[in-house]
Amino acid sequence: DAGVIQSPRHEVTEMGQEVTLRCKPISGHNSLFWYRQTMMRGLELLIYFNNNVPIDDSGMPEDRFSAKMPNASFSTLKIQPSEPRDSAVYFCASSFSGSGANVLTFGAGSRLTVL
Amino acid sequence: GENVEQHPSTLSVQEGDSAVIKCTYSDSASNYFPWYKQELGKRPQLIIDIRSNVGEKKDQRIAVTLNKTAKHFSLHITETQPEDSAVYFCAPRGNGGYQKVTFGTGTKLQVIP
Numbered sequence: 260d261a262g263v264i265q266s267p268r269h270e271v272t273e274m275g276q277e278v279t280l281r282c283k284p285i286s287g288h289n290s291l292f293w294y295r296q297t298m299m300r301g302l303e304l305l306i307y308f309n310n311n312v313p314i315d316d317s318g319m320p321e322d323r324f325s326a327k328m329p330n331a332s333f334s335t336l337k338i339q340p341s342e343p344r345d346s347a348v349y350f351c352a353s354s355f356s357g358s359g360a361n362v363l364t365f366g367a368g369s370r371l372t373v374l
Numbered sequence: 375g376e377n378v379e380q381h382p383s384t385l386s387v388q389e390g391d392s393a394v395i396k397c398t399y400s401d402s403a404s405n406y407f408p409w410y411k412q413e414l415g416k417r418p419q420l421i422i423d424i425r426s427n428v429g430e431k432k433d434q435r436i437a438v439t440l441n442k443t444a445k446h447f448s449l450h451i452t453e454t455q456p457e458d459s460a461v462y463f464c465a466p467r468g469n470g471g472y473q474k475v476t477f478g479t480g481t482k483l484q485v486i487p
Contacts, residue, residue, distance in 0.1 A: 350418075
């Protein structure tokens with residue numbers, strides 16, 4: 260398995276532009292998490308899905324952020340419009356939430372810079 | 375939601391010494407207690423975990439101890455090496471697909487050669 264695949268790895272955009280981050284979880288995993296990491300705020304959970312259904316989006320900063328998981332092998336995190344304070348590394352992670360298995364496997368992250 | 379705190383936030387040790395990082399959590403339903411290591415510029419990766427029916431687990435130079443009554447668990451690294459320098463996160467959670475995974479604030483460990 261190639262692990263959790265995220266794209267793009269790096270994105271530089273201008274304030275006001277739409278940003279779409281993509282994630283392919285590990286095949287067979289049924290939970291998917293989006294995190295944002297900054298020096299000031301650490302690893303923040305934005306939203307998580309179980310069996311493609313959003314369970315908790317209370318960490319999503321504001322309405323400019325949205326996430327979808329149309330099927331078990333794909334998820335997107337969208338920011339529209341983007342702002343400089345959204346600059347961060349965004350990680351996607353997946354796990355199999357079954358009996359005794361709770362390990363999160365992270366993707367390599369998407370580094371977003373909003374100018 | 376789960377409140378997760380780690381102490382200390384930074385830790386410097388001489389190579390060969392031991393390091394201990396403590397994680398305190400609030401949700402008494404938590405039953406899975408992992409530690410993740412994040413090297414500079416890399417993704418977090420699981421290094422050791424423990425379940426609530428076990429008090430201690432060791433894997434070579436690293437160990438995790440759990441005190442469920444006091445709601446804390448600790449990471450122990452012995453004979454530290456420069457490659458142990460990283461940020462360490464705890465992420466206690468319950469079982470099942472409806473449990474948030476909240477990471478601690480992180481502990482930056484520096485091992486001085």
